[in-house]
Amino acid sequence: MQIAILLFDRFTALDAVGPYQVLGRLPGAEVVFAAEQPGLIGDDAGRLHLSAEAAPADVPHPDIVVVPGGPGQADQMDDGPVHDWLRAADETTAWTTSVCTGSLILAAAGLLTGRRATSHWLARSELGQHGAVPVTERVVFDGKYVTAAGVSSGIDMALALAGRIAGDATAQAIQLGIEYDPHPPYDAGSPDRAPAEIVTRLKTHSRFILTGRV
Amino acid sequence: MQIAILLFDRFTALDAVGPYQVLGRLPGAEVVFAAEQPGLIGDDAGRLHLSAEAAPADVPHPDIVVVPGGPGQADQMDDGPVHDWLRAADETTAWTTSVCTGSLILAAAGLLTGRRATSHWLARSELGQHGAVPVTERVVFDGKYVTAAGVSSGIDMALALAGRIAGDATAQAIQLGIEYDPHPPYDAGSPDRAPAEIVTRLKTHSRFILTGRV
Numbered sequence: 102m103q104i105a106i107l108l109f110d111r112f113t114a115l116d117a118v119g120p121y122q123v124l125g126r127l128p129g130a131e132v133v134f135a136a137e138q139p140g141l142i143g144d145d146a147g148r149l150h151l152s153a154e155a156a157p158a159d160v161p162h163p164d165i166v167v168v169p170g171g172p173g174q175a176d177q178m179d180d181g182p183v184h185d186w187l188r189a190a191d192e193t194t195a196w197t198t199s200v201c202t203g204s205l206i207l208a209a210a211g212l213l214t215g216r217r218a219t220s221h222w223l224a225r226s227e228l229g230q231h232g233a234v235p236v237t238e239r240v241v242f243d244g245k246y247v248t249a250a251g252v253s254s255g256i257d258m259a260l261a262l263a264g265r266i267a268g269d270a271t272a273q274a275i276q277l278g279i280e281y282d283p284h285p286p287y288d289a290g291s292p293d294r295a296p297a298e299i300v301t302r303l304k305t306h307s308r309f310i311l312t313g314r315v
Numbered sequence: 316m317q318i319a320i321l322l323f324d325r326f327t328a329l330d331a332v333g334p335y336q337v338l339g340r341l342p343g344a345e346v347v348f349a350a351e352q353p354g355l356i357g358d359d360a361g362r363l364h365l366s367a368e369a370a371p372a373d374v375p376h377p378d379i380v381v382v383p384g385g386p387g388q389a390d391q392m393d394d395g396p397v398h399d400w401l402r403a404a405d406e407t408t409a410w411t412t413s414v415c416t417g418s419l420i421l422a423a424a425g426l427l428t429g430r431r432a433t434s435h436w437l438a439r440s441e442l443g444q445h446g447a448v449p450v451t452e453r454v455v456f457d458g459k460y461v462t463a464a465g466v467s468s469g470i471d472m473a474l475a476l477a478g479r480i481a482g483d484a485t486a487q488a489i490q491l492g493i494e495y496d497p498h499p500p501y502d503a504g505s506p507d508r509a510p511a512e513i514v515t516r517l518k519t520h521s522r523f524i525l526t527g528r529v
Binding site: 119252280 | 329336360478483
């Protein structure tokens with residue numbers, strides 16, 4: 102089972118590594134990090150560099166595609182080789198997935214038209230501009246299309262997907278292996294429950310948070 | 316504020332990237348990935364490679380040290396350059412931290428003697444063999460020493476630490492930015508609540524899970 106994780110300049114590291122840590126532990130998993138220009142790909146802070154050893158052409162028929170988000174998503178919205186690869190790969194994937202603003206890339210490539218999908222809470226409404234149906238949920242399954250909300254939600258998405266692929270017991274074993282028994286010290290991970298002034302602060306800077314640019 | 320994250324062959328990716336994603340967003344944070352041999356460092360599955368741009372000697376006085384765990388921890392237990400660096404850096408750190416079996420490395424370097432600490436649930440009892448006091452908690456603060464349980468717990472640890480360093484509002488803004496509102500699809504992340512047969516399965520293979528070797 103080949104899992105292709107797309108990387109691009111200024112991706113958000115946890116968007117990619119969360120699902121990787123879960124899906125990579127599935128029996129028979131073979132993970133490939135792919136980028137339009139293989140090599141070291143820098144994250145949104147420019148301090149973390151992940152190696153992409155494959156070009157999209159090297160992984161024409163992955164079983165699972167994972168598209169992370171991050172400020173660099175804004176540069177992946179135009180039609181071109183990455184969209185071509187996503188569309189071609191999607192013809193034979195078992196699952197086409199995204200984390201955070203990765204869903205905007207999938208939508209821009211035309212893969213979420215008319216489908217229910219989610220994204221980072223600050224970007225979710227943009228899905229509608231690209232033909233998808235925005236849903237305020239942390240993980241959204243619509244057929245083989247699975248989208249997750251912001252950054253850390255990729256872990257939840259991947260565990261749910263692992264259960265669909267390999268059964269509950271295997272997914273639970275992976276969860277116990279990574280000791281995923283989350284106890285955040287604050288209840289501030291959702292705009293519905295974070296302090297109002299924090300929500301306002303992030304909304305005010307949303308363009309910077311989402312694109313790294315003002 | 317310099318944050319040095321130690322990498323070594325066969326580290327577990329999320330152990331390093333979870334805290335990175337949180338602590339790297341603190342105001343003034345400068346993250347450096349350091350390894351005894353700088354370059355591309357392969358994770359426990361050998362499929363993910365993170366770039367370590369610094370040698371320990373390049374970061375003699377970090378404000379925060381983060382030591383991840385993973386199967387490669389077993390090769391980091393002997394005294395040598397990594398332990399020398401950890402001890403020297405610890406003399407001036409504000410916080411010396413670990414995720415998963417990274418606490419065993421800190422303990423072997425003599426930094427947790429007599430201190431309360433945690434680790435991956437399968438490895439926690441080993442802390443006692445290295446002079447630490449094992450505690451069954453997800454995140455343990457003992458003075459400036461902060462240890463987290465298995466893999467995913469580094470996110471909780473880093474958010475708690477972010478709160479101590481920059482205040483609750485900044486930590487909450489980081490949490491909301493990464494939409495850390497966890498909803499695992501199963502309640503299997505702790506040996507206290509996972510199905511008994513899953514716990515038994517992992518215990519049976521614990522040596523393999525922890526070291527990658529049988």
